[in-house]
Amino acid sequence: DVKVTQSSRYLVKRTGEKVFLECVQDMDHENMFWYRQDPGLGLRLIYFSYDVKMKEKGDIPEGYSVSREKKERFSLILESASTNQTSMYLCASSLVSAGHETQYFGPGTRLLVL
Amino acid sequence: RKEVEQDPGPFNVPEGATVAFNCTYSNSASQSFFWYRQDCRKEPKLLMSVYSSGNEDGRFTAQLNRASQYISLLIRDSKLSDSATYLCVVNGRDTDKLIFGTGTRLQVFP
Numbered sequence: 001d002v003k004v005t006q007s008s009r010y011l012v013k014r015t016g017e018k019v020f021l022e023c024v025q026d027m028d029h030e031n032m033f034w035y036r037q038d039p040g041l042g043l044r045l046i047y048f049s050y051d052v053k054m055k056e057k058g059d060i061p062e063g064y065s066v067s068r069e070k071k072e073r074f075s076l077i078l079e080s081a082s083t084n085q086t087s088m089y090l091c092a093s094s095l096v097s098a099g100h101e102t103q104y105f106g107p108g109t110r111l112l113v114l
Numbered sequence: 115r116k117e118v119e120q121d122p123g124p125f126n127v128p129e130g131a132t133v134a135f136n137c138t139y140s141n142s143a144s145q146s147f148f149w150y151r152q153d154c155r156k157e158p159k160l161l162m163s164v165y166s167s168g169n170e171d172g173r174f175t176a177q178l179n180r181a182s183q184y185i186s187l188l189i190r191d192s193k194l195s196d197s198a199t200y201l202c203v204v205n206g207r208d209t210d211k212l213i214f215g216t217g218t219r220l221q222v223f224p
Binding site for chain 1: 122148156157158159160163201211212214215216217
C-alpha cells in the first residue's frame with residue numbers, strides 16, 4: 001500500500017513566519033506534488049517535482065518554494081506566511097507521468113495564518 | 115471557462131437510489147480521466163479511471179463522451195457510506211498535470 005505522510009495535520013502560524021511543510025512517500029515514486037485546496041476553488045497545483053533536486057512551478061507558485069533533496073521527501077516552504085495562505089495543503093505522489101498515473105495523497109495539513 | 119466543471123450539488127438521495135454526476139472539460143486533447151472520492155476533511159482517493167469504452171466497478175459506472183467533452187459517474191443502489199464529494203479529474207494542456215474539478219457533494223440518507 002502506498003503511504004504518503006505529511007509532517008503536521010494542523011498548524012497555526014503568524015503572519016511573516018517562515019513555514020515548512022514536509023511530505024514523505026514510501027513507494028519510490030518519481031513524481032511529487034503540492035496542492036492547496038480551498039472551498040469553491042478545488043485543488044490547485046503549487047509546485048511539482050519529477051526527480052531529486054528538480055522542481056517545476058504549478059499554477060499558483062507565488063509566495064511558495066519547494067525542496068527535493070531526497071527522492072522520498074518533498075518540502076513546501078512559505079517564505080513569509082500571509083493570511084491568504086490559510087488553506088488545506090495536500091501532498092501527492094505518483095509513479096510516472098502524472099497525466100496517466102494515479103496520484104496518491106497524504107492526509108493534508110490545515111494551515112491557519114493569523 | 116473553467117478547465118473542469120462540475121455541479122457542486124449537494125445531491126441528497128435515499129439509500130438504494132441511483133444517482134449520476136456529469137463533468138465537462140475544456141481541453142479536447144485530454145487523454146486521461148478519473149473520478150476521485152473525498153470524504154469530509156480527508157484526502158482525495160482514486161475511485162476509478164474512466165476509459166473510452168466506459169467501465170464499471172461494482173455499483174459504479176463511468177462513461178466518457180469525447181465528442182461532447184464530458185464524463186459521467188453513475189452510482190447504483192446508493193449506500194450511506196457513499197456520502198462524500200466526488201472529484202472529476204482530467205489531465206490538462208500540460209499533459210503531465212492533473213486538473214481537479216471542485217467536486218460534487220453526495221449525501222445519502224436512510
